[in-house]
Amino acid sequence: MAAADAAPLPxxxxxxxxxxxxxxxxxxxxxxxxxxxxxxxxxxxHSLDGRDRVAEDDPAEDAVVSRGKPAPxxxxxxxxxxxxxxxxxxxxxxxxxxxxCKPSGGARENSLGNSCTSIAREAGGSIFDALQGGPLAGDSxxxxxxxxAQDFTAFLDxxxxxxxxSCDEPPxxxxxxxxxxxxxxxxxxxxxxxxxxxxxxGGIQKKSSNNPLHGALQAAVRNASSSHQTFQYESxxxxxxxxxxxxxxxxxxxxxRDDHSMxxxxxxxxxxxxEVYHGSPIGMAPYEQVQQHPYHHPSQMYxxxxxxxxxxxxxxxxxxMSANTHSSSHLTYSREDLSRHLxxxxxxxxxxxxxxxxxDQHASPSNNNSxxxxxxGGARGPRGSSSRYRGVTQHRRTxxxxxHVWDKGKQVYLGxxxxxxxxxxxxxxxxxxxxxxxxxxxNFPIEEYKSVIPWLGSVTRDxxxxxxxxRSKGFSRGSxxxxxxxxxxxxKWEARISNSNKSMGSEKKKEGEGAAGxxxxxxxxxxxxxxxxxxxTYLGLFDSELEAARTHDKAAVTLFGLHANxxxxxxxxxxxxxxxxxxxxxxxxxxxxxxxxxQEIM
DNA sequence: CGCCTCCAGGTAATGCACCA
DNA sequence: TGGTGCATTACCTGGAGGCG
Numbered sequence: 079m080a081a082a083d084a085a086p087l088p089x090x091x092x093x094x095x096x097x098x099x100x101x102x103x104x105x106x107x108x109x110x111x112x113x114x115x116x117x118x119x120x121x122x123x124h125s126l127d128g129r130d131r132v133a134e135d136d137p138a139e140d141a142v143v144s145r146g147k148p149a150p151x152x153x154x155x156x157x158x159x160x161x162x163x164x165x166x167x168x169x170x171x172x173x174x175x176x177x178x179c180k181p182s183g184g185a186r187e188n189s190l191g192n193s194c195t196s197i198a199r200e201a202g203g204s205i206f207d208a209l210q211g212g213p214l215a216g217d218s219x220x221x222x223x224x225x226x227a228q229d230f231t232a233f234l235d236x237x238x239x240x241x242x243x244s245c246d247e248p249p250x251x252x253x254x255x256x257x258x259x260x261x262x263x264x265x266x267x268x269x270x271x272x273x274x275x276x277x278x279x280g281g282i283q284k285k286s287s288n289n290p291l292h293g294a295l296q297a298a299v300r301n302a303s304s305s306h307q308t309f310q311y312e313s314x315x316x317x318x319x320x321x322x323x324x325x326x327x328x329x330x331x332x333x334x335r336d337d338h339s340m341x342x343x344x345x346x347x348x349x350x351x352x353e354v355y356h357g358s359p360i361g362m363a364p365y366e367q368v369q370q371h372p373y374h375h376p377s378q379m380y381x382x383x384x385x386x387x388x389x390x391x392x393x394x395x396x397x398x399m400s401a402n403t404h405s406s407s408h409l410t411y412s413r414e415d416l417s418r419h420l421x422x423x424x425x426x427x428x429x430x431x432x433x434x435x436x437x438d439q440h441a442s443p444s445n446n447n448s449x450x451x452x453x454x455g456g457a458r459g460p461r462g463s464s465s466r467y468r469g470v471t472q473h474r475r476t477x478x479x480x481x482h483v484w485d486k487g488k489q490v491y492l493g494x495x496x497x498x499x500x501x502x503x504x505x506x507x508x509x510x511x512x513x514x515x516x517x518x519x520x521n522f523p524i525e526e527y528k529s530v531i532p533w534l535g536s537v538t539r540d541x542x543x544x545x546x547x548x549r550s551k552g553f554s555r556g557s558x559x560x561x562x563x564x565x566x567x568x569x570k571w572e573a574r575i576s577n578s579n580k581s582m583g584s585e586k587k588k589e590g591e592g593a594a595g596x597x598x599x600x601x602x603x604x605x606x607x608x609x610x611x612x613x614x615t616y617l618g619l620f621d622s623e624l625e626a627a628r629t630h631d632k633a634a635v636t637l638f639g640l641h642a643n644x645x646x647x648x649x650x651x652x653x654x655x656x657x658x659x660x661x662x663x664x665x666x667x668x669x670x671x672x673x674x675x676x677q678e679i680m
Numbered sequence: 681c682g683c684c685t686c687c688a689g690g691t692a693a694t695g696c697a698c699c700a
Numbered sequence: 701t702g703g704t705g706c707a708t709t710a711c712c713t714g715g716a717g718g719c720g
Contacts, residue, residue, distance in 0.1 A: 619701085
């Protein structure tokens with residue numbers, strides 16, 4: 079999808095110099111984000127009724143999901159800017175100061191803000207922070223005090239807990255806290271750039287190679303001194319986390335399945351920064367715009383009472399309408415279902431409508447709004463559906479379940495999931511958000527979402543999608559939570575970099591878009607790199623994962639500058655940025671970067 | 681005709697076997 | 701043990717096709 083075709087999402091007017099505009103962001107914004115743990119959706123196992131568990135239980139699934147892995151990329155094109163602010167960084171020494179969401183935020187938490195326009199994005203975010211900040215723990219909005227524990231993780235927990243049964247009481251008011259603790263340069267400890275040789279000691283290992291890129295990288299990384307920011311971050315984390323920073327930061331450790339007893343404080347760390355970064359207005363959302371965001375204007379949030387009343391009304395109707403199907407488990411497959419699942423031709427069923435109708439029925443025995451689809455011959459949809467859940471498809475090649483919703487004519491990818499059921503849940507939540515409880519068709523009874531709906535008012539669709547994606551199977555990818563880092567068989571961490579480390583997806587599409595070009599093309603390809611063959615350059619083995627990640631970042635920034643797809647915020651690598659020869663349009667962003675630093679905003 | 685759903689292709693990133 | 705390159709997997713998107 080070309081950037082120009084992106085859904086008309088609320089892209090703020092970006093105050094970024096030439097090249098740093100929204101479309102640029104969109105084009106190259108395939109930011110890797112967050113090491114958000116693939117916090118398994120354990121709760122839905124417990125909360126769903128037995129039918130679901132029988133149908134969907136997959137021990138392997140949780141084992142996989144709980145690994146906690148890198149995040150997928152998000153295309154800014156699709157999710158341009160989330161105009162809310164992050165919380166102002168707490169003072170050093172506070173609990174939040176220990177957060178892995180700090181400066182380098184632990185892995186891809188911040189890589190979200192990396193990729194191409196991270197500087198601008200982060201700059202914007204930090205500027206905004208400086209201007210007004212977001213709510214902090216203890217703040218209150220409209221009289222409701224913000225519970226620090228109620229962050230996105232909690233939100234998703236809520237989503238996934240989806241109680242079945244008592245629907246008599248509306249959930250208590252909750253507010254999502256966005257907390258970003260990112261000591262940026264010039265903020266606490268930016269007193270002089272103290273070289274810290276130890277940090278990057280590993281550097282890129284010397285190795286004879288014919289790859290010209292290799293040589294360039296070696297030189298670049300060798301020459302680049304460590305940034306103080308990174309050092310400081312390390313110090314903070316190490317100093318404040320007796321247990322070892324990595325232990326604290328890794329999703330693997332945080333979300334180990336048997337780790338539920340961990341303090342809330344630890345758990346909450348992993349969830350929000352990505353969104354914050356992602357949402358950080360790249361070019362600074364106008365103050366007013368941000369202020370208008372529901373998050374900052376509780377008055378614009380859902381009125382829970384109204385929502386609840388509406389839901390109750392709807393439930394009454396639905397119970398009646400779906401009475402017939404309610405009693406039948408959706409495990410009871412019809413002949414059509416069996417046929418479909420066994421590869422029966424959808425054309426036989428023809429009636430796709432028929433097939434789809436059955437799907438709805440089974441997916442949601444009490445399918446709230448299923449009245450439409452069932453009674454009218456089924457939901458729209460081509461061919462035989464691969465899933466009995468709406469919005470869920472199974473990737474034929476990978477057999478993974480993917481969920482999508484359509485919003486304003488554009489398809490929105492919700493993530494890949496291990497189970498059909500979870501994909502269906504993802505769809506439900508997003509569709510509830512986008513279309514509202516009274517218009518959407520969900521896979522499961524809407525009453526199961528009663529505790530979720532209030533949350534939906536405090537997040538944007540995009541935020542929600544990001545959350546779901548982070549919870550999706552996609553996060554189980556890779557052995558490391560850092561991009562470009564893999565565990566070598568010898569036990570060390572191997573760093574590699576691709577010759578197109580830059581954000582994916584958009585480049586190709588932009589090629590034919592001349593005027594809308596983002597400047598990418600004008601940047602010379604990496605040394606020795608053609609545009610055709612994908613090549614990975616070996617950067618060396620490292621004892622620590624972190625070290626490997628930083629080496630990757632340095633190489634990426636050296637090669638791709640602002641377009642680099644990094645694990646940590648790009649401002650951690652000013653020296654590499656200087657080494658990188660920027661393209662014309664990058665220069666504008668670099669200037670912005672410099673100005674921000676000069677103003678001590680960054 | 682527009683919207684919606686789903687399929688499946690392209691590409692990025694990681695896994696892993698193999699070689700020096 | 702270190703390094704390379706291919707295979708596999710996952711992410712994301714474009715577009716086909718059905719329905720109102």
